[in-house]
Amino acid sequence: MIARSLKRFVALATPLTLALSLAACGENGSGSQVVVPAPLPSSTATATPTATATAVAYNSTRCFTQVIQGQNGANLKSIIIPDTLKLDLTRSTRFPNGRHPSDPVVDILLATLLLDMNVTGQGPNTLANVPLDPPSNDKFFLLTFPFLPTPNGSAQVASGTGSGFNFRTDPDSAYVSVDRMGNPAIATALVGSSKKNSFNDDTPASDDVGDKYYAEYISELNKLFGLIGDDVEGLGLKICSDKT
């Protein structure tokens, strides 16, 4: 009831009142029903923004080498090179220690890419605690096998019956690579267009050779900071990138 009332209130609120309502949210992100700062659509046309030239150059190397809290000394570089999803079975799962389907990986990844982890109060969960994006899936995950929710709508599903299926038996050499994935959003966020295919054709073993894609990751993250570094700082957050 309270959440519904709050949500209705937020829908009518101005950014200023949103500031007050969000400040009252629980520290654990319990204000998940609150719409994240979405200013009401402007009645006047807004020009499409373009990246503006800046004299500031960013070097995001430190973002890859800083220790991430709660990850047993791991840093972003060790987590994404090689690009495998790493899971320590002795610790509870929450990305980047493995990945449970319910983990808010976009918010966690953005915080890990952008924020200085040496600042008190900043960590991999800073944005997820707001939260920036939807905090959970639209359907509950199952506690038992097969864990993922049933499909939506009236979609076709296979019969679940039959026998004598006609499988290929060709060797692996008869197949050509299409896609690979370890960590979420690394291929989409930190690999530039010109390297997309080659990255997906590679293997984690190749990632390790001379840290093959490390310079690419840094370069792409530098570009990201060039667009938004000052804005993130404008929030009162300290970024992990150095500026020259």
Place this chain on the structure above:
Amino acid sequence: MRGMIKTLLAGSAGAAALAALLLVPTGVATSADHLDPPGRTDGGVDANPDIPADIADVFAWHSNGTTKIAMTFAGPVSASATTPLYYDRDVLYKVNISTQAPASTPEFTIKYRFGKGAGEKDWGVRIEGIPGVTGVVEGPVETNLEKDGVKVRVGLFDEPFFFDLIGFRETRSTGTLRIRNDRNFFDGQNDTAIVLEIPDANLGAGVTNLGVWGQTARFGGNI
């Protein structure tokens, strides 16, 4: 500090900055791996995208003495009755697991292949290389299969990824913050998934650290 951050994020300055946060290069934070690489799997880039071979997500988690691994693909797709099945006999799926150093090479490579049955919607899966399982596991999709303590299932599921892609795109195109944490682009959509549950013992004695990644490949070359 968190409270301060929330306040800042909620204020108009924070809104503007968050808008900028979303004005990022194409592809940044738009998906976990859906439609990547775009030149092969994104219909907006490739006139003939390889939807069945497009990995959407890889998940790996551990609890109660078992490791769970899920790899989703061919999604997100509409929940409409006209959406086809995306089992493809010509695609080879691999789930790789490293249990020993170096973490970049797999001790186990689990291979999935799909095969058509006699009925219109009869599809089967053959899985080889499962840790601790002798031989192959084979049977219809949309069925829980179990052998030597390992559970496997392939089928259509709710798309498990959540993210306000609409807000991301609108913000990028208008410069006005549109992202919301109560709007999930992936709501109500589906994808196909491979799910495994593997007892710790099947991974080997003393194994405590895993590296997991997925791969797809198409018979005869990219389409």
